[in-house]
Amino acid sequence: MEAEGSLEQEPEAAEYVLHLYITGATPNSTRAVRNIKEICELYLQGRYELIIVDIYQQPELAQQEQLIGVPTLVKKRPGLIRRLVGDLSNRERVLAALGLTSPSDRNSTNG
Amino acid sequence: MQDKKTSSPAELPTLPKAPTGIEGLDEITEGGLPKGRPTLICGSAGCGKTLMGIEFLVRGALEFGEPGVLMAFEETAEELTANVTSLGFDLPALQEQKLLRVDHVHVDRSEIEETGEYDLEGLFIRLGYAIDSIGAKRVVLDTIESLFGGFPNEAVLRSEIRRLFRWLKDRGVTTVITAERGDGTLTRQGLEEYVSDCVILLDNRVIDQITTRRLRVVKYRGSTHGTNEYPYLISEEGISVLPVTSLKLEHEVSDQIVSSGVPALDEMFGRKGFYQGSSILLTGTAGTAKTTLAAAFANQIASQNKRCLYFAFEESPQQLVRNMRSVGVDLAPWIEQGLLHIEASRPTLNGLERHLVVIHKLVKELKPDAVVIDPISNLINVGNVNEVRSMLTRLIDFLKVNNITALFTALISGRTNQLDATEEGVSSLVDTWISVRDLEGVGERNRGLSILKSRGMSHSNQVREFVVTDHGIQLLDVVIGPTGIVTGASRLTQQLQEQAQELALRQELERKDRELERRRRVLEATIANLRTEFESVEEELRQINSEELTRHQTFTEGRTAAVSEMSGRGAPGHNTKSNNQ
Numbered sequence: 001m002e003a004e005g006s007l008e009q010e011p012e013a014a015e016y017v018l019h020l021y022i023t024g025a026t027p028n029s030t031r032a033v034r035n036i037k038e039i040c041e042l043y044l045q046g047r048y049e050l051i052i053v054d055i056y057q058q059p060e061l062a063q064q065e066q067l068i069g070v071p072t073l074v075k076k077r078p079g080l081i082r083r084l085v086g087d088l089s090n091r092e093r094v095l096a097a098l099g100l101t102s103p104s105d106r107n108s109t110n111g
Numbered sequence: 112m113q114d115k116k117t118s119s120p121a122e123l124p125t126l127p128k129a130p131t132g133i134e135g136l137d138e139i140t141e142g143g144l145p146k147g148r149p150t151l152i153c154g155s156a157g158c159g160k161t162l163m164g165i166e167f168l169v170r171g172a173l174e175f176g177e178p179g180v181l182m183a184f185e186e187t188a189e190e191l192t193a194n195v196t197s198l199g200f201d202l203p204a205l206q207e208q209k210l211l212r213v214d215h216v217h218v219d220r221s222e223i224e225e226t227g228e229y230d231l232e233g234l235f236i237r238l239g240y241a242i243d244s245i246g247a248k249r250v251v252l253d254t255i256e257s258l259f260g261g262f263p264n265e266a267v268l269r270s271e272i273r274r275l276f277r278w279l280k281d282r283g284v285t286t287v288i289t290a291e292r293g294d295g296t297l298t299r300q301g302l303e304e305y306v307s308d309c310v311i312l313l314d315n316r317v318i319d320q321i322t323t324r325r326l327r328v329v330k331y332r333g334s335t336h337g338t339n340e341y342p343y344l345i346s347e348e349g350i351s352v353l354p355v356t357s358l359k360l361e362h363e364v365s366d367q368i369v370s371s372g373v374p375a376l377d378e379m380f381g382r383k384g385f386y387q388g389s390s391i392l393l394t395g396t397a398g399t400a401k402t403t404l405a406a407a408f409a410n411q412i413a414s415q416n417k418r419c420l421y422f423a424f425e426e427s428p429q430q431l432v433r434n435m436r437s438v439g440v441d442l443a444p445w446i447e448q449g450l451l452h453i454e455a456s457r458p459t460l461n462g463l464e465r466h467l468v469v470i471h472k473l474v475k476e477l478k479p480d481a482v483v484i485d486p487i488s489n490l491i492n493v494g495n496v497n498e499v500r501s502m503l504t505r506l507i508d509f510l511k512v513n514n515i516t517a518l519f520t521a522l523i524s525g526r527t528n529q530l531d532a533t534e535e536g537v538s539s540l541v542d543t544w545i546s547v548r549d550l551e552g553v554g555e556r557n558r559g560l561s562i563l564k565s566r567g568m569s570h571s572n573q574v575r576e577f578v579v580t581d582h583g584i585q586l587l588d589v590v591i592g593p594t595g596i597v598t599g600a601s602r603l604t605q606q607l608q609e610q611a612q613e614l615a616l617r618q619e620l621e622r623k624d625r626e627l628e629r630r631r632r633v634l635e636a637t638i639a640n641l642r643t644e645f646e647s648v649e650e651e652l653r654q655i656n657s658e659e660l661t662r663h664q665t666f667t668e669g670r671t672a673a674v675s676e677m678s679g680r681g682a683p684g685h686n687t688k689s690n691n692q
Contacts, residue, residue: 023232031227055233059240066217067233069262073226085262086227097224 014049017076028087032071035088126333129285132170135352139337149286154313160289164251166349169200171249172210179249180241181213184257188213209245218261231271250286276306308332342464372411375586381569388514394521395547401520406435413445417480421453424489428453439582458489486520542566557598
């Protein structure tokens, strides 16, 4: 049970609920963890709840969460559930999918 | 080359196979799908790919004790369950017994955002988890190409699917992958067929408005297999692939005889009937009482308390019963007693193999002693000659193996004297061939029956005229005229002539008898006359004789008296005188 919960601030009130499913310490997974943490710190400071799940440890979750590609980031809140497949290195896409915009082009992009 | 295991020198073990339990498929693949390896089932829409996959799992679980995992990419577990319930597959029950696990993989492009590099490890983990949770030996992936719709990165998918196949092989599970057929390739992605060890192609084609489904084993690494296209169909009990026949000729034969139901016809055979388990073909032009003969046979079988299955492709059961009653064959009681089952359908209702399956099914259910198919020629409408022939070969094989006597009728076109397509194709397969035909004479038409062949017994070579009477079929005695066999009116003429001749002969004889009698009387009268004459002559002679005697006596007495007088008186004259007084 290595549900590595990097909880920041009070979880019940978090505006953003993000679950990241990874597979151990594969390069994609480690990159994804690094990327999501960076994004959260940059854009969602204090407003998010991030749970990182290693599905090698909890394989039953793979079916529950309809996982196919790994790593997958599931945005549970706010709004509709979105699945972001990949190591989250394409930051623009990640931000767009999360409904955020990067500070550099905040005005031009609307999520 | 692909198989590393079979290179062992000792005794060359055969490739292990996982039986599918699907009727006929195991025969074609010589034992089943390659065990522990992936098999691709591909085909266009509506071929029954998913069904075949599910049947593989269900039969594996129920019949071979191998639990299975169904990974469905297109339909949800509920949909699948509902779809196969009609076939008697109870997926929820199997899931409860831990014999089956259904995992619906939901792939939706709109929900998926690619944000960088990834792999399909999630799928592997799900599958691995499902396999481990029930100890599955079989896996069905239906249809893996759906992933291509959800994930745009084809390169990743292709390499990952390759890895998946490798991974499944390593886990030693027998896998079935289904795929849509692509343009010119077996699958859309052109990938699965190369990574699978066995490829089964399902085809659904429409010829003359009739759909037939066909199955072909395209490749099977490390094993021989049937290479033909085999018809298959989806029936109430799942998929059945034909042939279900043994491809060898080694059935048991019976020495028993069954009657044809027409006593005089039996007499034409050396052993007074057909062999039990043989096949009989009855060909004839329209209206030559083929059905009546067939019904007589069915009637005969049922009357011996045996079961008969009658496939009528032209008449409904009621119609058949009514019509046969008019010729003194009452089938109704047998139907009531369950000894006769009439299965009537239009030939065009089903494809050929569907008919075959229906026949198979009913034969298995009812276990009849005899089967009548009336007529097989109508099946020609459904397929081409080759198909019909191969179907009939299978059917005859099947019935022979089960020692069921089979009687087929076939309509032939009467005008040409050439053999018809069915006849040509079928006649070599059957053991006994009876031909009924019109014997057309002057202004009339009569029915003639002859035996063209009868394997394993002698048979009459005569063409016998027969009539359909109120009491069934009666074969008439052979009448040979000056120009051969005579029938109908000429036969009657011939008979009349013969009668006249006979009468004349009799009259002649009587006349001679009378003449004799008359002569006898004349002679007797003569004899009587002569006797009377003789008697009168005799009488006369006797009279003369007695008179003579008296006279002589008198004379003697007279003389004695005279002598004594003479000696007393001494005068002879005196003696004479007194004597005259």
